[in-house]
Amino acid sequence: MVEDEELDEATKRILDRTKNIRFTSEDAKRNRSGKRAQKEKISKPSVTKDISKPSVDWDEKDQFWDEIKDLEAEKVIKKIQKELANVNDKKHEIDLWIKLGEKLYYIRKEEEAVEALKAALLRDPGNTTATKALGWCYDKLGRYSDARDCAKKILDKDDKDVDALRDYAFISISLKDWDSAREYYLKVLEIDKKDLDALDNLGYVYYNIKKYDQAIDCFEKGILLERDDDDVYAERNLARCYFIQDKDDECEKYLDLVIKKKPSHKDWYIHYMKGEILVNKKSYAEATEHYKESIRIKETRKSVFALGRCYATQDKFIFAILFYEKSLEISREEAPNTLVNLAACYKKKDNPDMEKALRLCDEALDEQDNYERAIYVKMTTLRELNRLEEAIECIDDFVKMTGNQIKNREILREKVRIYDRLGEGYSIKFLENSNKLAELHNDVSAHLWKAWALEANGKFDEAEKFYDEMIEKWPEEWVIYCEKGDLLHKIPNRLFDELHNYQKARELLEKKEKKDDVERDLSDVHLGISRVIKEMANLVGKQNGLPDKGISKDDLEKEFERDGIDKKGLLDKALSHIDLAIKYNADSWEAWFENGNCFWGLERYNDAFENYVQSLRLNQKNIGIWCCLGDTARLINNSTSEAKYYYQKAISISNKKIKEKNDLEKNLTKRDYDWVDAQNGLIKCLYEEKKYDDVILEADKIFVISKDRNDWGPLRYTALSFGVLKKYSEAIDMWEMGIKEFPDEKWFIGYCYYCASLDANSLGLKTDADEYAKKLIDLDIEESADGYQLQGAYLTENGYYEDAITILEEHLVDFTEHGKIQALRDLISCYDQIGDKEKKEEYEKRLNELKEKD
Numbered sequence: 001m002v003e004d005e006e007l008d009e010a011t012k013r014i015l016d017r018t019k020n021i022r023f024t025s026e027d028a029k030r031n032r033s034g035k036r037a038q039k040e041k042i043s044k045p046s047v048t049k050d051i052s053k054p055s056v057d058w059d060e061k062d063q064f065w066d067e068i069k070d071l072e073a074e075k076v077i078k079k080i081q082k083e084l085a086n087v088n089d090k091k092h093e094i095d096l097w098i099k100l101g102e103k104l105y106y107i108r109k110e111e112e113a114v115e116a117l118k119a120a121l122l123r124d125p126g127n128t129t130a131t132k133a134l135g136w137c138y139d140k141l142g143r144y145s146d147a148r149d150c151a152k153k154i155l156d157k158d159d160k161d162v163d164a165l166r167d168y169a170f171i172s173i174s175l176k177d178w179d180s181a182r183e184y185y186l187k188v189l190e191i192d193k194k195d196l197d198a199l200d201n202l203g204y205v206y207y208n209i210k211k212y213d214q215a216i217d218c219f220e221k222g223i224l225l226e227r228d229d230d231d232v233y234a235e236r237n238l239a240r241c242y243f244i245q246d247k248d249d250e251c252e253k254y255l256d257l258v259i260k261k262k263p264s265h266k267d268w269y270i271h272y273m274k275g276e277i278l279v280n281k282k283s284y285a286e287a288t289e290h291y292k293e294s295i296r297i298k299e300t301r302k303s304v305f306a307l308g309r310c311y312a313t314q315d316k317f318i319f320a321i322l323f324y325e326k327s328l329e330i331s332r333e334e335a336p337n338t339l340v341n342l343a344a345c346y347k348k349k350d351n352p353d354m355e356k357a358l359r360l361c362d363e364a365l366d367e368q369d370n371y372e373r374a375i376y377v378k379m380t381t382l383r384e385l386n387r388l389e390e391a392i393e394c395i396d397d398f399v400k401m402t403g404n405q406i407k408n409r410e411i412l413r414e415k416v417r418i419y420d421r422l423g424e425g426y427s428i429k430f431l432e433n434s435n436k437l438a439e440l441h442n443d444v445s446a447h448l449w450k451a452w453a454l455e456a457n458g459k460f461d462e463a464e465k466f467y468d469e470m471i472e473k474w475p476e477e478w479v480i481y482c483e484k485g486d487l488l489h490k491i492p493n494r495l496f497d498e499l500h501n502y503q504k505a506r507e508l509l510e511k512k513e514k515k516d517d518v519e520r521d522l523s524d525v526h527l528g529i530s531r532v533i534k535e536m537a538n539l540v541g542k543q544n545g546l547p548d549k550g551i552s553k554d555d556l557e558k559e560f561e562r563d564g565i566d567k568k569g570l571l572d573k574a575l576s577h578i579d580l581a582i583k584y585n586a587d588s589w590e591a592w593f594e595n596g597n598c599f600w601g602l603e604r605y606n607d608a609f610e611n612y613v614q615s616l617r618l619n620q621k622n623i624g625i626w627c628c629l630g631d632t633a634r635l636i637n638n639s640t641s642e643a644k645y646y647y648q649k650a651i652s653i654s655n656k657k658i659k660e661k662n663d664l665e666k667n668l669t670k671r672d673y674d675w676v677d678a679q680n681g682l683i684k685c686l687y688e689e690k691k692y693d694d695v696i697l698e699a700d701k702i703f704v705i706s707k708d709r710n711d712w713g714p715l716r717y718t719a720l721s722f723g724v725l726k727k728y729s730e731a732i733d734m735w736e737m738g739i740k741e742f743p744d745e746k747w748f749i750g751y752c753y754y755c756a757s758l759d760a761n762s763l764g765l766k767t768d769a770d771e772y773a774k775k776l777i778d779l780d781i782e783e784s785a786d787g788y789q790l791q792g793a794y795l796t797e798n799g800y801y802e803d804a805i806t807i808l809e810e811h812l813v814d815f816t817e818h819g820k821i822q823a824l825r826d827l828i829s830c831y832d833q834i835g836d837k838e839k840k841e842e843y844e845k846r847l848n849e850l851k852e853k854d
Helices: 005-010 062-068 073-086 090-106 110-123 128-140 144-157 162-174 178-191 196-208 212-223 233-244 248-261 268-280 284-297 301-313 317-330 335-348 354-367 372-384 388-402 409-422 427-440 444-456 460-473 478-488 495-509 516-541 553-559 567-584 589-601 605-618 623-636 640-653 675-688 692-701 703-708 713-724 728-741 746-762 766-778 782-797 801-814 817-834 837-853
Strands: none
Touching: 062 073, 073 090, 090 110, 090 128, 110 128, 128 144, 128 162, 144 162, 162 178, 162 196, 178 196, 196 212, 196 233, 212 233, 233 248, 233 268, 248 268, 268 284, 268 301, 284 301, 301 317, 301 335, 317 335, 335 354, 335 372, 354 372, 372 388, 372 409, 388 409, 409 427, 409 444, 427 444, 444 460, 444 478, 460 478, 478 495, 478 516, 495 516, 495 553, 516 567, 516 589, 567 589, 589 605, 589 623, 605 623, 623 640, 623 675, 640 675, 675 692, 675 703, 675 713, 692 703, 692 713, 703 713, 713 728, 713 746, 728 746, 746 766, 746 782, 766 782, 782 801, 782 817, 801 817, 817 837
């Protein structure tokens, strides 16, 4: 089903159900008593039975009446006209005019019938038969007031005349005088409570005055009375009553009865209603067949439109377009709505025509300039075209033109979404509009936008407070806890609070019925829980223990009941939640990706690689997946070329968008992957391939942004490449830049001093080399002792073997592993030069042991 909101709105019934059912007087049941039948076609022969008896006694003129009794209507008319030319009996003349009027009415010559009946009434003003027949003629001619006057004249003489009561009530329906219709049908039922037509039509009247319960009562009573086998009038209208009240189950019960009986009177609306109910049940294939049957019975705009909407709901946009356009050909009624639905289809079909969609929205606005849904679809189309400023302009122009402030939630939400997308420079507008959305619409969705806008403006404390207010207002809404967890993920030292919010969201979700949407939500929540626990594991795994103030050993033991508080145990717990995330939504690329990250933390690199591949199958546009594949390929396959392919792929799919500095200075456990990470990976591969000039070229592309990210990798590889290329001055400049640009990164500053010292020495700047070594020694880091290793190396190089041995042996225990290896090599060289074979062999043995250990 289409998730796009404008199409989702289109799947709702086009109009209020009250507007959907438009009865006319033709929908009321014609009174069956009174013998008022007419020929279907003039050419058909007359029935043998008289319509009504004349008012005179049958003893008079028997020969004439017997002669015309079985003749066709046209012949009877000629006989009567001839008889009237010579008639000299007043009673007989009256009867002839009445009979002539009835026969003319029968063959649907109502105008002539009126004149004949008036002639009868001119001679006998109180003649009931003539008055009644004249009423029928007026009814057929649409002269409803005159028709009702005829019934009234009869009732003035006899207020119990059932036929006249029926006629008065029925004509009142045509005049939409519902009160009179109700009054006179009730009078009929006082005389005969089992009058079927009166019950049915009284139900029809109640329906039209929106008293549906009374209408249902009438139709249900009518069902119990004897009726023709194919008379499904009550069932049809019971279905309508329940349909308009959104009682689909009751409605469908009667629809099925009508459809099963297969009445001769076909009602297109029966299949239309059935289709609407099936759409609500998402039974689109069945709904399609009923809409088609409705169209076969009568091609109406509603059924054709509904069939188009049904196809759109199934993402069959080509068929949807076909039937939407056909519905416009049939009628321009509700044209703006149809045009907007067409626009939605054109932008969602396989080969989208976004410009056509925009033109259709404008056409809808031309027909109805204040049609908010058209402006909404236009905005979404412009957003998808990334014409964001235009989208804002179109809504602002709409407000100016209509003079109305927008209160529609979907439009306001779309406007907020666009300001969110516009990013820097629009964050205040984002917040202003989200405030307005929350003020106008007191629902969770609107309030969440305000919370997100507060986050976007860096107002984390206000956002957290706002989430707490939402929780107080809607304590059972799981999504608020989940979103609060996402906010806390951005705030240092709040890991336990983050975890507890995700756990609360899970608790609330697990109380719900396990439907597809609930399972997807559960998947997301378990994914959030796994990320928090994975981050805890990363902190536990650091050499310095638990540096995050939000984590302590006691807290961990309490949270996890003293089980699994080491890195492996926590990662195993994280994996158990990811397993649930995948169970609830196997199509979640993020779950497979996080699975890979946990296996990476457990150093199960092959498993990590397999999960990254699975994640990639579901989402090939995520740069982070490609980067992780590159990192993992370098470890498990020792393949620089394979890793380079992944990094280059990540770069190629990126839009190279540079994020804001405050977004880039996140720590490594929370960094958003982007094209800079891929570029870093590529630089490492090029360095390993000894393509040093390429390293310098590629590193230059991200030099500035990397410094903003507090990432010294490109600077380091640039400096190392200059050194290998013997461009020592350029290398030293790079190391000096590193010392200046990363003042808080003491380890890297020490690394810069170490490398700058080596490069200065290679350039012949002995004093500078020694100065860099001394600065390393003075730096308060574990690697500081390696400065003595450098000094020992320079003494060895300059032939001061005894001095070198003294300084190297004094500090050997404090060197890093790299420093020890270099120092042992220099010690071996020194003892070789002074001829101390025993010491030389001792240090050679220690060097081999260290290499084996490494």
